[in-house]
Amino acid sequence: MKRIDDTSKNTKLARYLPWLAAGVALIGAVSGLFGSGQVRNMDVQRFAQLPVLEGGRVKPLDSIARNSLLVIRSQQSFRYNDRTVNADEWLLDVLFRPEVADDQPLFVINDPDVLGLIGIKQSAERYFSFKTLVPHVDEIQKQSEAAHPIDAKQRTRYQSAIVNLFERLYLYHRLKHTMQIAGSEGGLAQEIKDVAAPGADERQNALRELGLFRALPGVKVSDWRSVGEALRDARAGQPLDKGLAPMARVGDAWAKQDAPAFNAAVAEVLAMARPEELRAAKSELSFNLAQPFYSGMVVYVLALLILFVSWAYKPALLQPVAFAVLLVGVFIHTAGLTSRVILQGRPPVTNLYSSAVFVGWGAVVLGAILEWMYRKGFGTAVAAASGFASLIIAHHLAADGDTMEMMRAVLDSNFWLATHVVTITIGYSGTFLAGAIAIGWTIRKHVVKDPDPAAGKALVSMAYGIICFAVLFSFVGTVLGGIWADQSWGRFWGWDPKENGALLIVLWNAIILHARWGGYARDRGIMAMAIFGNIITSLSWFGVNMLGVGLHSYGFMDKAFWALVAFGSTQLLLIAFALLPRRFWHRGPGPIAPHAPAA
Amino acid sequence: MQKSENKSKLTKFLDAALSLKVTIVALAMLMVLVVACTLAQVDMGTNGAVNAYMRSFVVWWKPTGQNFSIPIFPGGTTVGFVLGVNLIASQLRGLARTWAKLGLWLVHIGLVLLVTAEFVSAALQVDARLAIEEGQTVSFVERPQEFELAILDTSDPKLDDVYGVPESLLKGGGTIAIPGTPLSLRVHAYFKNTELGRKAEGDPPTMATMGVGTGVTVKEAPPVTSDDEHNRPATFVEPLAAGKSYGTWLVSAAMGAPQAFVHEGHTYQLSMRPRREYLPYALTLKKFSHDVYPGTDIPKNFSSLVHLVDKPAGEERDVLIFMNQPLRYAGRTFYQASFGKGDTLSVLQVVENPGWLLPYISCALVTLGLLIHFAMGLRRAQRKRQRQAAAAQNA
Structure with missing residues (x-):
């Protein structure tokens, strides 16, 4: 195979096409970052920047919205009434307009036995609203409690499905009772007024026990309070938390869908956040919006497709293009990995999810180096294929919720995570990449008509x-x-x-x-x-x-x-x-080696 | 003539032993063992599986319902030994002593060290534990897998004299003299693991004539294999002193309170407990901490603040033992292992392993060796490519 043919009149095209393709791929990949972030003129995305404490770390509301929706519906957004509802808008509805959220088809149920339990025949419809499930909640809870003591590994498919459904319902229930008692008259504003009223303590306790995250910042991470805790402290005679009233205004404005009031209240709430935490939360939000691993996956597929085409058509022109697109994928993948490291303050591999991302990254970088050295297209092929495969795996591993969870005691060691875990994961990358090259060699052996022996040797x-x-x-x-x-x-x-x-x-x-x-x-x-x-x-x-x-x-x-x-x-x-x-x-004819x- | 024939036999043996085929077959066998050992852990527990597959000369297979076992595969010890011999032999005979092979030399020396380290720890590593409550001072460690029959002379209110009879002696039976006391013990029976039950009508008569044991039936049970379970050994012993018998007692690890008898004004308590080893120094637990991430129950850290007093060595200091940060002192290493009693009890794992440093050295050697070897290989390949490119250009 030849390098770019200088005598061709396509020289200019050959020189610029890779750059052009790379530019287009890059722009396509980062386009997710730019959007109005508004729903009906309300700054939903601004509100989603708000740092809150959940799972032991401070994160933007957006991460909670995405991860919760991912757990409940296995998606980060959904179609409802002919428009796309994103996770942030959905979370606002759950927090402050539960009557709307209750109608939305949120709960994905695939298990036929679970569907049978709630009296629904299996059909194309897989998503059900909370309202549909309400009459069956007691039965679901009973069945789930029966299955719960059984070890997770020993459960039947039905038992796993029912336990899983109940856990998702409970997560939804907790979200609804984080800012106010769901469906209560007057919402959080009324709760603040009635803080010392008789009977309010019961509601405060319910909020305290059910609330999923802590929205009211403290000086130390352990000082953060949930709405329920702040209300209880106020009842006990402490001054009312300054963050409660603006939060109540946000809720009120969202319930009334009053855009100017909502935007003003969001500005107030964000002003209460501590600057460094808000900054970190904004970065995490950008990371969530950019979805680097998702766009990386798409770019890798693109590189692979261009390469496939190049084997049939104008290899000299298209192979460098495929390589350029691959390099864009490497860039996005690397940027995503680096952002995760910075956001989490941890080495790149902390759990199974991030190991998939990192194994892929290692294989892609090695593959790109091979392509740089050999320029035969194989490097691009194996790199793009392994990058795509590992990011798909990571995508499926992410369905369990927050991928930046805190490290359990013995794992809480950046030194060992950086040395042992990273090296062993690079070892995985290498072994997979060698396997991918070997697969390429095998396919080539059977498919290519007149294989160039030098290329086989190179592989x-x-x-x-x-x-x-x-x-x-x-x-x-x-x-x-x-x-x-x-x-x-x-x-x-x-x-x-x-x-x-x-x-x-x-x-x-x-x-x-x-x-x-x-x-x-x-x-x-x-x-x-x-x-x-x-x-x-x-x-x-x-x-x-x-x-x-x-x-x-x-x-x-x-x-x-x-x-x-x-x-x-x-x-x-x-x-x-x-x-x-x-x-x-x-x-084919010809001697067989x-x-x-x-x- | 005779001599050279011998020599050629030796050469033949060496050739066979150092052949790469042996290396590959042994490595493959090791893989099979590792897979089998991993899968077996589900049923046998880690310890049981490791003992059956890795720390054995032969892997035995017992057909279900049969009493005999047949050897089916060489065990980890055998394979490890073959690999070791192969490695050393190939090192001595096959590998040229040149700078070009420096990397491989380092790798193989490192590997020999690593295999040695595993043999050393299999043979010499001693695991024990130390359970200590806040404010308590302890100067002994316990071996949870081994037991001893403890005889306590509690007559002196300030100081208890303890005599421990290890399992191995009890197993032998006969009469055991207790040093430092006028007592001796006649062992009537000893069981590695038992189940105790309340004696019901129709049960066979018990050997015990004194103490709680008279109302208890003892059923022998198979020794445990899982790491989470513990054996409950039991023994029937008859204390003898000055020609007088104090009756036959049942002593078991399953019994809570110790039983006592009096001889010449001395009260002796009998109990079965994990074997203790006394340390020439003492540890006091000042504080145990169990931190969680706020708003969750995900543990963040466990740590024990311990005060170490070693009078003979003149050492006295505070030590903080936490995850990934053990205390290494006088040949023993103390690790934070567990906790209990509402976060006031700390359990430390105590390990004595004279070979603990070997893997560190080995790791450094092999890493260095592989780096050198592959870097040289890469340089050779690079040069070859350059030569080919030059040749192509000239042509």
Whole structure:
């Protein structure tokens, strides 16, 4: 394959097209940041900047809105009455106009038995409003309480679904009772007036117990108060919290849909926030709006598509374009990762979700480096494919709520998160990337008519280099993990499932390298083994979490089991393809290169 | 002639032992063991699975419903040993002692150290625990998996004299003299794990003639395998002094209160408790803290502020033990492990492992070795590509 052909009259086009494509992709990706943020002339997005305390950290209301809606409806916005309702508007309705929110189809229910329980036949309709579910809440609670004592791993599909539905209903119920007693006459304003009235203490206690977040700032994080707590303190004789009255005005204006009053009250509420917390909350809101990992995913697909086209049409022109678009993806991905690190004040990997984002990032960067070195398009292909796959996985892992949750005691160590977790995750990236290259090699072997032997060799040497890299990082990461374990649990190695998983990756990569050095496996064998590395890495990354034993079972997941089985099967199939002779697929003329038997 | 034949045999053996095939097969076997050990943890608990698969010479398989076991796979110890021999042999014979191979040398020396460290900790690591309440001073650690029969002379109100009879002696049976006392113990029976029940009509007669044991039936139970469970050993012992018997007593870890008898004005208490090891220094818990993130019950930190007094060594200081920050003192390491009693009780894990430093050294060696080796490889590949590019240009 040739580099850009200088003699062609398309020289100028060839020079500028990559820049142009990159520019378009970048603009498309950041377009989410620019919007009016208004609903019916009300500054909804401004209100969503408000910093509040939930889950142990201060975050903008927008994050609560998005994560709650994601948990309840598995989406961050929805269509209702022929317009799109975004999470911020929805949250305002839940807080201050629950009668509107109760009518909206929020609760996604897929389980036929749960639908049967509430007397609905399974149909195309999957989303149900709170109003539809109200008559069945007692029954749902009863069923959920029956299933609750059963260990999460032992529950049947129906039991998991009913417990999950009840938890979502309860989350909704708590949100509704955070700012005021849902549906009460006069809302929060009346509550402030009646603060010392007889019987108000019961309502204050209800608000205190149910309120999901604390909206009234304090000097220290532990001083933040919820509306219920502030009202109770006022009843006990303390001065009324200054934040309550403006908040009540926001609620009142939203209930009446009075835009000027709402905007004025929001300005008042934001003025009460502490500047540094407001600044951080604004940054997080921008991060939420930009959705860098989502746009990154789209850009990677784009790069992949351009590359596919380039294999059939004008490779010299389109390959650099694909690479340029990939680099935009890398830029967005990196920016998103960096923002997360800054927002959270933590190293990049803190949970399963962020490990997926980071594994993808590592693979993409390595792939981009390979493309830079070889310029054959393969680097772009494997980088874009692994970036896309890992961000899809991350997207599905994000459905459980806040992805920036606080770290449990033993994990609360930036040093070890930065060293052990990051190195081992880069090791995963490397192993996956080697696997992806091997898959590319396999497909190419069967599909391409007259394969250029140099290109095949280049792929093999890429895979070999990446495996060396993966051995280094997974070994160092594993041993650092052992040292962390020695520091915190008193043993270097405890044969814990997660440790074993990491060890398997090291062992497998070591086997590949030794098989190559000993000459027991040539190109084909190495490539088949590299694909098997995908299975081992996915098992060690996700599979061990499904066993539910050991100290590392912090990321338990049950839904992914079949996805993992499916992934493993495709990889086995690919290994079979890798080992089949070339003519199996393509009945072309020409000599078939002698292959060494695989080890 | 004879000599050279011998030599060639030795060479043959070395060749076989250092062959990369052996390396690969052993690595693959290790992978199989690791997978099996991981899966087995669901049923057997971590300790049980590790003992069966990793810390054994042979993996045994017991057909269901049969009494015999058959060996089906080499155990982790065997595979580790083979790998070690292979590694050392290949190091000595196969690998050229040149600067180009420096990286591989470092890697393999590091790996030998790592394997050694695992053998050392399997053989020498001692786990114990120290439960301490706020304000309490403790100068012993307990081994929760081992028990001892404690005989306490409580006659002196200021100081209790303690004599501990370890499980291993009880297992042997016979008569055991208790040093420093006129007593000896005749052991009638010893069970590693038991279930105690109230004696009902029709139950077989008990061996106990004195104490609570006369009204209790003892059923032997299989020793526990899971890490969360503990054995409840029980023994029937007959204290003897000056030719006189004080009856046969049932002593069990499942019993709450100790039982006592009096000999020549000395009151002796009998109890079964986790084996204690006394320290030449004492720890006092000043404060235990359990912090959570505000508004949640997500734990943020657990920490124990401990006052350490070591009179013989002249050490006296405060130490804060918290997550990822253990106290290392006099060959033992104290880790924050657990807590209880409304956050006033702190449980420290206490580990003695003379080989704890080995993995650190090994990690450094292997990392350095891999870096050197791959950096050299990368440079070679780069040069080769440049040569090819130059050749292509010339052509």
